[in-house]
Amino acid sequence: MTQRPLILVTNDDGINAPGIRTLIEIMNDIGDVVVVAPNSPQSGMGHAITIDSTLFVERIVVDNEKQLEYSCSGTPADCVKLGIREVLNRRPDLCVSGINHGSNSSINVIYSGTMSAAIEAGIEGIPSIGFSLLNYKWNANFSATKSYVKTIAKMVLKHGLPNGIVLNVNIPDLSKKDIKGIKICRQAKANWVEEFDKRKNPQGKDYYWLTGKFVNLDNGEDTDEWALENGYVSVVPIQFDLTAHHYIQNLNSWNLND
Amino acid sequence: MTQRPLILVTNDDGINAPGIRTLIEIMNDIGDVVVVAPNSPQSGMGHAITIDSTLFVERIVVDNEKQLEYSCSGTPADCVKLGIREVLNRRPDLCVSGINHGSNSSINVIYSGTMSAAIEAGIEGIPSIGFSLLNYKWNANFSATKSYVKTIAKMVLKHGLPNGIVLNVNIPDLSKKDIKGIKICRQAKANWVEEFDKRKNPQGKDYYWLTGKFVNLDNGEDTDEWALENGYVSVVPIQFDLTAHHYIQNLNSWNLND
Numbered sequence: 205m206t207q208r209p210l211i212l213v214t215n216d217d218g219i220n221a222p223g224i225r226t227l228i229e230i231m232n233d234i235g236d237v238v239v240v241a242p243n244s245p246q247s248g249m250g251h252a253i254t255i256d257s258t259l260f261v262e263r264i265v266v267d268n269e270k271q272l273e274y275s276c277s278g279t280p281a282d283c284v285k286l287g288i289r290e291v292l293n294r295r296p297d298l299c300v301s302g303i304n305h306g307s308n309s310s311i312n313v314i315y316s317g318t319m320s321a322a323i324e325a326g327i328e329g330i331p332s333i334g335f336s337l338l339n340y341k342w343n344a345n346f347s348a349t350k351s352y353v354k355t356i357a358k359m360v361l362k363h364g365l366p367n368g369i370v371l372n373v374n375i376p377d378l379s380k381k382d383i384k385g386i387k388i389c390r391q392a393k394a395n396w397v398e399e400f401d402k403r404k405n406p407q408g409k410d411y412y413w414l415t416g417k418f419v420n421l422d423n424g425e426d427t428d429e430w431a432l433e434n435g436y437v438s439v440v441p442i443q444f445d446l447t448a449h450h451y452i453q454n455l456n457s458w459n460l461n462d
Numbered sequence: 463m464t465q466r467p468l469i470l471v472t473n474d475d476g477i478n479a480p481g482i483r484t485l486i487e488i489m490n491d492i493g494d495v496v497v498v499a500p501n502s503p504q505s506g507m508g509h510a511i512t513i514d515s516t517l518f519v520e521r522i523v524v525d526n527e528k529q530l531e532y533s534c535s536g537t538p539a540d541c542v543k544l545g546i547r548e549v550l551n552r553r554p555d556l557c558v559s560g561i562n563h564g565s566n567s568s569i570n571v572i573y574s575g576t577m578s579a580a581i582e583a584g585i586e587g588i589p590s591i592g593f594s595l596l597n598y599k600w601n602a603n604f605s606a607t608k609s610y611v612k613t614i615a616k617m618v619l620k621h622g623l624p625n626g627i628v629l630n631v632n633i634p635d636l637s638k639k640d641i642k643g644i645k646i647c648r649q650a651k652a653n654w655v656e657e658f659d660k661r662k663n664p665q666g667k668d669y670y671w672l673t674g675k676f677v678n679l680d681n682g683e684d685t686d687e688w689a690l691e692n693g694y695v696s697v698v699p700i701q702f703d704l705t706a707h708h709y710i711q712n713l714n715s716w717n718l719n720d
Binding site: 245251252253254255256258259260261281282285286288289290311313314315323327328355356359363366368369372385386388389390391393395398399400402405409410411412413414439440441442443444445446447448449451452455456458460461 | 510511512513514516517518539543546569571572573585586613621624627644647651653656657668669671698700702703704705706710713716718719
């Protein structure tokens, strides 16, 4: 009998979010699950880590399932660091983050706490996947995500992932019959056009709410945005070597040392 | 007479940090400077943005120089978004972030608020550079950085940067005569081995401080770590298309749709 895989589960919406509860349920079918997740929502935290403050980790029981669960006062990246170093008694075989309430496709990957947790595990050399559903509501319906999440997690356990690569998986907000399948994609070129909502507080001081409109600038049919708009689950392999290797040669022609 | 370039200056150590004061002084020699920077230190904030809270921006006068300065309640990425949309009356020609108190070389780029501000400007299509000095102390000596920061900023204004690329510049903590020059590099493969310092609070509850040891795993002589250890200023072109393009072909052999 082979050992069941050890799976570290985290997210950025907080340990009580329906998205992570769904992810835990799916992972319980595949391996032994340990959850280390933020005790409060951490969306938009990017790859923040806690260096100027203390971190608390608390064993909790959320449901009557078999997984071990720990609630953490830190960011998603903190949860992964603490999970690996302090909570787990052996190296996990897989780290999964999510299922995020809302898209982390294209440029959103940069702002995403969900993906920062997956990247943190990837830096530690652990095969790792971030999952997101394109519905930011708390009561989003995650039922159609289950078979895709399971398939992709099992494939990663089977094939592994090379050092330096993690997967960014986004799932369209459709019923199961309307999802056409899984597509391997590249990150679309897209950005947010911010529109700050400027208001005055009761003391007459200006303040702002950050709002914005998402703009896809990329007409390619090999992007995550194209896949999602056309009813596919998108899988983008991402890397944390940010070097633009192709531009090194060009920069070397600038004669910076003259 | 040609128009002087408009330069947006920000950082993650806060608007009063000596590093940004040095950067402002250098940029005043090159162009018209507008500062939009956090009102408090934001180190380790990664690419966090403020979506669940309000943002305040306040005109301040720090010194008697000619730049306009705005102190912002948000993260470095917020500062850039607000600077571009609400503070500046035209698009800046250059965005510079820093000079960070401490290294943002190799994997540190992922956690860096300094670099997240530079990346945010890059997403907006603005030529952009993050500068860091390898000394995290508040009273670090920035005098040797000046000529390098000026040279690199002027070169970026002259040559521009292609869409999707920003520069990550790190400067060794050496006197000017000991710095050997500028090297174009790739990001070294390195990571932090966390060592959580576990303590008990006065109520007997466990808590942690995140500490760790930096480990360079990369023996290459073309990396930022090599350059810095050998007395060079490192310049790494970085990109925010995180797609691991070379791995797409491999993932397409997994038959995820069977």
